[in-house]
Amino acid sequence: MSFKFQWSAKMQQGFDEFENTMGVHRGFLIVSSTPVPVEVLEQYNGVLPENLLAYWERHGWCGYDNGMFWTVNPNDYTEIIERLSAISQLDDPSENFVIARGAFGDLEIWNRKRGNVMYYSPVIGLLYQWDIDVKQEKTEAELESAMASFFWRASSSDQDQEDEYEEPLFERALDKLGPLAENEMYAFVPATCLGGKWLLENLQKVDITTHIEMLMDLEEPRINIMRRVG
Known part of the structure; x- marks a missing residue:
């Protein structure tokens, strides 16, 4: 099968490591795979790294490791991005x-000029952003390399959430509530910003974008600017 978008050797290595980390080679099935429409590939051609478009073209948007980690359509998150961009140093x-x-x-956010520089945790309403003096603008080749590194370093365990007793919740939520659909997340209800407890019995499956936008309405997102130490 021929593909319009090509990925680099580094991206191939990064993706192989990614699938290994996500358990694909150990029999952990990809829980969801949505083909990416041609018009979306064209929309982001020249905007996002070709390495990512090549991944989309070959694999679609997928859920990995029983639904712990998902690649997504950026178009589903435009309203959320507008609100987060407004409080960041990268305000476009x-x-x-x-x-x-x-x-x-939790959301992984890519900047067109600087790469993977922001990460949003809606449970605590905090946007983490590398300072623009630390994560400076990159060349096209550097961005392609950074995308390969993103897949190489991706870890589903980083996406787990601990309860009040510092015990991981994902496997227990999966057993109790069942697997997530591509538009769903596990969320504390009532929200923790309203005094809800970080407990398994308070978790529900909810629509991800609707819930994150609701949390933003309840509590304005805050930002933590990260700077290199030393």
Whole structure:
């Protein structure tokens, strides 16, 4: 099968490591795979790295490791990105894109000029962003390399959430509530910002974008600017 978008040797290595980390080679099935429409591939041609478009073209948007980690359509998160961009140093929402998310709604955000520089945790309403003096603008080749490195380093365990007793929740939520659909996340209800407890019995499956937007309405997102130490 021929593909329009090509990925680099480094991306192939990164993706192989990604699938190994996500358990694909150990029999952990991909829980969901949605083909990416041609018009979306064209929309992001020249905007996002070709390595990512090549992944989309070959694999679609997928859920991995029983639904712990998902690659996503950035178009589903445009309203969320507008609100997060407004509080960041990278305030042009047309250059920021959600490219992946976790089972509890954490968002991986890619900047068109600087790469993977932001991460949003809706449970605590905090946007983590590398300072622009630390993560400076990159060349096209550097961005392609950074995308390969993103897949190489991706870890589903980073997307787990701990309860009040510092015990991981994902496997227990999966057993109790069942697997997530591509548009769902596990969420605390009532929300923790309203005094809800970080407990398994408070988790529900909810629509991810609707819930994150609701949390933003309840509590304005805050930002943590990260700077290199030393």
